[in-house]
Amino acid sequence: xxxxxxxxxxxxxxxxxxxxxxxxxxxxxxxxxxxxxxxxxxxxxxxxxxxxxxxxxxxxxxxxxxxxxxxxxxxxxxxxxxxxxxxxxxxxxxxxxxxxxxxxxxxxxxxxxxxxxxxxxxxxxxxxxxxxxxxxxxxxxxxxxxxxxxxxxxxxxxxxxxxxxxxxxxxxxxxxxxxxxxxxxxxxxxxxxxxxxxxxxxxxxxxxxxxxxxxxxxxxxxxxxxxxxxxxxxxxxxxxxxxxxxxxxxxxxxxxxxxxxxxxxxxxxxxxxxxxxxxxxxxxxxxxxxxxxxxxxxxxxxxxxxxxxxxxxxxxxxxxxxxxxxxxxxxxxxxxxxxxxxxxxxxxxxxxxxxxxxxxxxxxxxxxxxxxxxxxxxxxxxxxxxxxxxxxxxxxxxxxxxx
Numbered sequence: 001x002x003x004x005x006x007x008x009x010x011x012x013x014x015x016x017x018x019x020x021x022x023x024x025x026x027x028x029x030x031x032x033x034x035x036x037x038x039x040x041x042x043x044x045x046x047x048x049x050x051x052x053x054x055x056x057x058x059x060x061x062x063x064x065x066x067x068x069x070x071x072x073x074x075x076x077x078x079x080x081x082x083x084x085x086x087x088x089x090x091x092x093x094x095x096x097x098x099x100x101x102x103x104x105x106x107x108x109x110x111x112x113x114x115x116x117x118x119x120x121x122x123x124x125x126x127x128x129x130x131x132x133x134x135x136x137x138x139x140x141x142x143x144x145x146x147x148x149x150x151x152x153x154x155x156x157x158x159x160x161x162x163x164x165x166x167x168x169x170x171x172x173x174x175x176x177x178x179x180x181x182x183x184x185x186x187x188x189x190x191x192x193x194x195x196x197x198x199x200x201x202x203x204x205x206x207x208x209x210x211x212x213x214x215x216x217x218x219x220x221x222x223x224x225x226x227x228x229x230x231x232x233x234x235x236x237x238x239x240x241x242x243x244x245x246x247x248x249x250x251x252x253x254x255x256x257x258x259x260x261x262x263x264x265x266x267x268x269x270x271x272x273x274x275x276x277x278x279x280x281x282x283x284x285x286x287x288x289x290x291x292x293x294x295x296x297x298x299x300x301x302x303x304x305x306x307x308x309x310x311x312x313x314x315x316x317x318x319x320x321x322x323x324x325x326x327x328x329x330x331x332x333x334x335x336x337x338x339x340x341x342x343x344x345x346x347x348x349x350x351x352x353x354x355x356x357x358x359x360x361x362x363x364x365x366x367x368x369x370x371x372x373x374x375x376x377x378x379x380x381x382x383x384x385x386x387x388x389x390x391x392x393x394x395x396x397x398x399x400x401x402x403x
Contacts, residue, residue: 030208034061076151085107153185218341238268243314245292245311251319256273275303314344315334320354324361345366
């Protein structure tokens with residue numbers, strides 16, 4: 001396996017030391033194919049699923065090539081959500097931990113713009129931002145992009161799905177015409193091809209997915225459910241498999257809040273995340289989920305685009321996704337970096353046609369799950385009580401206290 005180790009890239013001592021510190025020894029396929037091309041200055045279109053090491057695929061060569069002798073912005077990374085921007089900036093900082101001369105700044109909505117302006121005025125080498133906040137800074141003239149020679153569009157398909165095409169084009173037009181443009185996407189719809197044709201020069205295509213858009217390590221299944229019985233079925237899945245970390249998807253913010261409330265009321269360690277939460281709330285929710293303090297996270301598609309947690313054991317589609325692409329992105333949140341995972345989709349009888357469309361799009365088979373054993377009402381009631389039961393102990397003063 002020596003040929004797939006990072007040492008073969010002959011990186012600088014400081015970058016290699018950072019990789020060693022992070023425990024990175026073997027190149028993932030997207031890294032093995034992309035890094036040499038980026039180091040050579042080639043534009044690339046990288047198609048790979050989430051959780052395959054894309055951030056390091058562009059982050060390592062960006063850090064390696066950066067000339068930090070001036071405090072001008074050399075690289076810009078655009079991400080669809082603030083959570084992803086924060087996570088990408090964090091990984092870049094870890095990659096640059098032994099290059100103290102490099103300044104990296106995340107720029108996204110939900111954070112004080114005055115703080116960002118102060119940071120940008122001091123000089124930043126790499127900006128990691130969301131399109132909306134970048135446009136805000138450009139209008140305020142608090143960021144100059146004319147010096148940017150490297151642009152990364154991370155999860156480009158997601159940004160276009162969210163309606164950021166015009167913002168992206170405005171941002172790209174403001175950067176150096178001689179820039180290197182790197183485009184990474186889990187899927188490759190026609191809109192991505194048009195964007196690449198307009199803004200890239202003879203890009204090399206790096207494709208590390210097969211015909212199937214989903215990961216072989218994800219065991220995919222669907223479970224038929226009658227209207228009004230979804231919550232009971234969700235509980236059966238959770239109780240049957242007892243996953244340490246599950247991500248539950250709903251199509252609306254209202255559904256997210258309702259499902260999270262119901263699960264909490266039944267004693268499950270559950271949190272909810274969607275676009276209406278303040279940034280501080282989103283950060284708190286994600287911190288609890290990453291640390292294992294909550295085992296179930298209920299999310300909308302938009303909010304989940306920034307979720308980068310390597311140990312999600314299962315994805316449960318409480319609602320069948322409205323868009324076929326969303327299915328691919330949803331189940332890509334499990335089975336990351338070679339691990340295995342599970343994906344369950346709860347399907348109403350009227351949604352079977354939609355499920356077939358998803359299978360055709362993703363070029364994958366979603367198997368029918370064996371019926372979960374029915375629970376009688378008494379067993380269900382006992383489980384509810386045991387989950388919610390609060391025990392009381394006698395304190396030294398003769399009072400009962402909660403434990």
